[in-house]
Amino acid sequence: MRGIVNRVLLGLAGLVLIGCGGAVLAAGLGLPVPARWPWHGRNDVLLSGADRARWHDEGWWWPTVFATLALVVVLALWWLLAQARRARLAAVLVDSGDGEAAVLRGRALEAAVADEASALDGVARARVALTGRRDAPRVAVRLLMEPHATPAEALGRLTDEVLAHARDSAGQAELPAEVRLGAVGHRAERVS
Structure with a gap:
């Protein structure tokens, strides 16, 4: 409002x-x-x-x-x-199962998702930002792809593995994500 x-x-x-x-x-x-x-x-x-x-x-x-x-x-x-400017989410509410809610720091979840996404094959660097509400977070991911990477494979693994881990860790039923792919600048290869 x-x-x-x-x-x-x-x-x-x-x-x-x-x-x-x-x-x-x-x-x-x-x-x-x-x-x-x-x-x-x-x-x-x-x-x-x-x-x-x-x-x-x-x-x-x-x-x-x-x-x-x-x-x-x-x-x-x-x-x-x-x-x-979009405000970054400072914390996510996690249902602990005992009727109380635990709080997960937003920066910690961002760092975990970024580290796991950066470890994917073909990803040079990943930047992650949490937005939305504490009880309904959203993720914005920016992946810089290496020249040999297959974007469809990296996107599939990001969705099936990285974001699934983040969703489970945060105790969320769903974790909507916006993913942007970019290419790392590189020198042209010689063809002989």
């Missing part, structure tokens, strides 16, 4: 900024604007001469204004990127 609220607020802030920027641009281009707007044409300015001259003698004023605006832009970009 918090993510939806953040995205809605970010969208509204973006619409307000685009609207204000469009209004200034329309007035600057000499397009007709409503009479209530504080600026009306090409020769009208956002800050009058008196407003600009008020702090003219203070050497700190304009650098402070520009630094504040730059900080606002950086914070807005950081917020936008934070909304798009």
Whole structure:
């Protein structure tokens, strides 16, 4: 729910900024604007001469204004990127069979799956990230394949062995996974 609220607020802030920027641009281009707007044409300015001259003698004023605006832009970009980032799962709830739930650290499960996947034939490196909820985890796996690897075989063994072990270890009925395959860069082989 918090993510939806953040995205809605970010969208509204973006619409307000685009609207204000469009209004200034329309007035600057000499397009007709409503009479209530504080600026009306090409020769009208956002800050009058008196407003600009008020702090003219203070050497700190304009650098402070520009630094504040730059900080606002950086914070807005950081917020936008934070909304798009998927949160990693910190822990998985494991049913221990006695009515209580044990907690399995997410990083430990990620490391175990990555180590086991890296040991598969043809896999140079594996990166794993747990997402989802504590009681319904999801796995995102990125495999970098060696040149001699057979992707179908590596994917089958990952599904049948590695992810099955992880599902059993976490005590989950199912463990949905998204697997992305990539190739390790290598030099071309000579053919004679």
